[in-house]
Amino acid sequence: MPQLAEQQDTYQAAFDAFRREPAFGSGAEADAREVAFDRFLARGYPTTRDEAWRHTNIAPIAALSFERAAAAVPDTAALAAVAFDGVSHVAVIVNGRLSEKLSSLAGLPAGVSVTSAAVGAVPDVADLNAFVDLNSAFVEHAIVVDVAPKVVVEAPLHLAFVAVPGRAPALVSPRLVVRAGDGAQVTIIESYTDLGSGVTFTNVVADIHAAPGAFVDHVKLERQSNEAFHLATTIVRTGRGGTFRSHNVTLGGRIARNDIISVLEGEGAECTLNGLYVATGDTLVDNHTTIDHAKAHCPSHEVYKGILSGRARAVFNGKIIVRPDAQKTDAKQTNKALLLTDDAQINTKPQLEIFADDVKCTHGAAIGQLDEDALFYLQARGISLAAARTMLIHAFAGDVLNGIRTASVRDAAMRLVETQLSI
Amino acid sequence: MLLEIKDLRVRAEGKDILKGLDLSVDAGQVHAIMGPNGSGKSTLARALSGHPGYEVTGGTIRYKGLDLLDLQPEERACEGVFMAFQYPVEIAGINNAYFLKAALNAVRKHRGEPELDAVEFMRLARDRAKLLEMDQTMLNRSVNEGFSGGEKKRNEIFQMAVLEPTLAILDETDSGLDIDALRIVASGVNALRAPDRAIIVVTHYQRLLNYIVPDVVHVLSEGRIVRSGGRELALELEEKGYGWIEPEATGARA
Numbered sequence: 112m113p114q115l116a117e118q119q120d121t122y123q124a125a126f127d128a129f130r131r132e133p134a135f136g137s138g139a140e141a142d143a144r145e146v147a148f149d150r151f152l153a154r155g156y157p158t159t160r161d162e163a164w165r166h167t168n169i170a171p172i173a174a175l176s177f178e179r180a181a182a183a184v185p186d187t188a189a190l191a192a193v194a195f196d197g198v199s200h201v202a203v204i205v206n207g208r209l210s211e212k213l214s215s216l217a218g219l220p221a222g223v224s225v226t227s228a229a230v231g232a233v234p235d236v237a238d239l240n241a242f243v244d245l246n247s248a249f250v251e252h253a254i255v256v257d258v259a260p261k262v263v264v265e266a267p268l269h270l271a272f273v274a275v276p277g278r279a280p281a282l283v284s285p286r287l288v289v290r291a292g293d294g295a296q297v298t299i300i301e302s303y304t305d306l307g308s309g310v311t312f313t314n315v316v317a318d319i320h321a322a323p324g325a326f327v328d329h330v331k332l333e334r335q336s337n338e339a340f341h342l343a344t345t346i347v348r349t350g351r352g353g354t355f356r357s358h359n360v361t362l363g364g365r366i367a368r369n370d371i372i373s374v375l376e377g378e379g380a381e382c383t384l385n386g387l388y389v390a391t392g393d394t395l396v397d398n399h400t401t402i403d404h405a406k407a408h409c410p411s412h413e414v415y416k417g418i419l420s421g422r423a424r425a426v427f428n429g430k431i432i433v434r435p436d437a438q439k440t441d442a443k444q445t446n447k448a449l450l451l452t453d454d455a456q457i458n459t460k461p462q463l464e465i466f467a468d469d470v471k472c473t474h475g476a477a478i479g480q481l482d483e484d485a486l487f488y489l490q491a492r493g494i495s496l497a498a499a500r501t502m503l504i505h506a507f508a509g510d511v512l513n514g515i516r517t518a519s520v521r522d523a524a525m526r527l528v529e530t531q532l533s534i
Numbered sequence: 535m536l537l538e539i540k541d542l543r544v545r546a547e548g549k550d551i552l553k554g555l556d557l558s559v560d561a562g563q564v565h566a567i568m569g570p571n572g573s574g575k576s577t578l579a580r581a582l583s584g585h586p587g588y589e590v591t592g593g594t595i596r597y598k599g600l601d602l603l604d605l606q607p608e609e610r611a612c613e614g615v616f617m618a619f620q621y622p623v624e625i626a627g628i629n630n631a632y633f634l635k636a637a638l639n640a641v642r643k644h645r646g647e648p649e650l651d652a653v654e655f656m657r658l659a660r661d662r663a664k665l666l667e668m669d670q671t672m673l674n675r676s677v678n679e680g681f682s683g684g685e686k687k688r689n690e691i692f693q694m695a696v697l698e699p700t701l702a703i704l705d706e707t708d709s710g711l712d713i714d715a716l717r718i719v720a721s722g723v724n725a726l727r728a729p730d731r732a733i734i735v736v737t738h739y740q741r742l743l744n745y746i747v748p749d750v751v752h753v754l755s756e757g758r759i760v761r762s763g764g765r766e767l768a769l770e771l772e773e774k775g776y777g778w779i780e781p782e783a784t785g786a787r788a
């Protein structure tokens with residue numbers, strides 16, 4: 112396939128250029144990159160013949176010639192817009208590199224650290240697909256958040272991932288590692304923003320571990336430009352009695368895809384995967400989630416909601432695995448989408464793989480337009496049709512956004528929903 | 535005349551429901567509309583409030599000298615038309631007080647009155663909630679969500695008390711109310727009776743009319759008003775049902 116060859120040439124050139132740089136490293140680190148890159152080339156990008164990518168055609172990504180994103184210094188004024196009111200602990204990661212200078216981490220409580228670590232120093236992640244391979248080949252350093260056992264971090268920690276476009280489309284390959292020790296508690300806000308105009312391709316891999324009894328509240332706010340490509344693989348493991356909560360908000364990107372794999376690997380572990388996405392124009396949002404109930408007595412809750420307009424397309428695939436050991440599993444999944452235009456389209460699929468018998472698994476999906484009866488009710492009280500639509504969209508989005516505990520983040524997300532939908 | 539409906543014809547989903555309905559209501563009056571199930575009472579209420587699913591295929595509605603059919607539902611509401619729904623809609627995620635404040639301020643803005651801020655609104659809302667002996671916590675719940683049948687009906691009249699409409703159409707507000715609630719809601723409605731306001735109550739039960747005493751009672755059957763009279767007509771209907779009216783109506787049509 113000529114296209115495949117071209118695509119490989121592009122990445123080969125970028126990889127060759129990387130090889131000549133000190134950041135490529137040497138020894139085991141360099142070897143690991145080579146292995147990952149070979150695997151990426153051998154595998155190639157998924158096509159719509161791959162079940163997990165059936166509705167997500169990544170041809171626009173394959174068609175572009177990317178360069179590895181260069182070191183960049185974002186405009187300070189623009190950077191201010193990335194911050195959230197009242198969130199003072201901020202790590203700024205520009206084109207995948209942690210910037211000590213732009214970050215404000217001095218006030219972090221004892222036992223909490225955000226550091227940049229050699230990739231070889233953090234555990235490997237499973238080579239799930241070509242994008243993980245690509246990340247492993249191009250990642251420079253891992254951003255590591257460590258929270259020591261028993262440490263309760265009251266204030267949220269904002270990891271501000273910023274993509275600064277270059278002359279050629281920029282490939283940004285961040286790797287994030289979050290380790291919450293036994294009984295630790297932390298709220299992490301992972302945001303993605305483009306600063307400047309031009310095409311960026313963020314291909315991030317996050318590895319989150321909540322140790323037994325730990326509580327990790329995780330907000331992911333993707334607000335990149337509608338020209339950006341965003342692919343995120345998030346792997347979460349939660350130990351005995353631990354809790355993981357995810358609020359996955361996707362508001363930008365020409366193609367945005369999240370793969371979240373949440374493994375409940377200890378008894379009584381709990382996870383909540385909530386998501387809100389908005390897609391307009393010609394954009395595509397794909398959320399593939401997997402909740403893997405490996406042990407008994409684990410509840411999981413999942414609510415994904417989407418708002419689509421224009422010719423936007425969305426995919427939701429919610430897999431729930433209940434392993435033979437996972438008796439007394441209680442899994443609930445809901446998936447709703449609002450289609451504001453006739454041309455918007457969603458493909459949604461629950462996927463239950465249940466290998467234990469004493470379990471509760473429920474799932475429901477509702478795809479539709481704004482409720483006509485509710486619109487009329489509001490209008491009949493004097494509220495204009497436009498205002499009534501806005502109110503109903505707010506209510507729909509609020510269902511997920513209200514779960515975000517940091518008010519300024521919640522409000523910023525709601526404003527972005529409004530901006531995207533021009534309401 | 536506050537409201538003048540002439541030869542109104544309304545169709546929904548290809549079905550002709552109102553087939554030449556005439557009705558005139560003066561300011562200060564209370565009219566009761568009774569009639570068998572499916573005769574078109576709610577359709578009349580929906581047509582008055584501008585429901586998009588109900589197509590007016592003929593006739594006119596003049597209200598305050600305006601051609602009501604020219605107005606969007608929200609414009610009608612801003613002009614003082616209020617319908618208490620037979621089946622109030624549940625709206626998850628929209629706070630009752632927030633919704634009603636938005637509605638009231640839309641109406642006030644239209645009237646050229648200053649909008650109320652949150653404090654002023656809550657003062658008014660609490661006052662009106664008291665009038666209807668309504669649990670204040672209902673203000674902070676989602677619109678009608680999880681409300682009992684009776685609570686929903688009470689919430690409708692509460693909204694009416696806040697919005698102070700010029701023309702109110704109460705569609706079976708009494709059904710689903712227990713005896714005490716009926717008395718409370720009726721006295722709430724009575725408190726809103728005013729010389730510049732008209733109220734149309736749609737009901738199946740004469741009992742409501744003991745509390746809200748109408749000036750005129752109409753019988754709606756098969757899409758038309760087939761008989762009008764005083765209070766005593768309601769008593770007669772209670773006693774004899776609708777059967778005795780129908781032939782006469784047919785006669786009238788011939």
Ligand SMILES: Nc1ncnc2c1ncn2[C@@H]1O[C@H](COP(=O)(O)OP(=O)(O)OP(=O)(O)O)[C@@H](O)[C@H]1O
Nearest residue numbers: 546547549551570571572573574575576577578587
């Ligand atoms: N949207 C609609 N589509 C199709 N038919 C409708 C629609 N709305 C009303 N109808 C029909 O029109 C007729 C009149 O309905 P309407 O609700 O006005 O009756 P009603 O007099 O209020 O009855 P009830 O006393 O039971 O409330 C009924 O036969 C009903 O099924």
Ligand SMILES: [Mg+2]
Nearest residue numbers: 575576577620
């Ligand atoms: Mg009815």
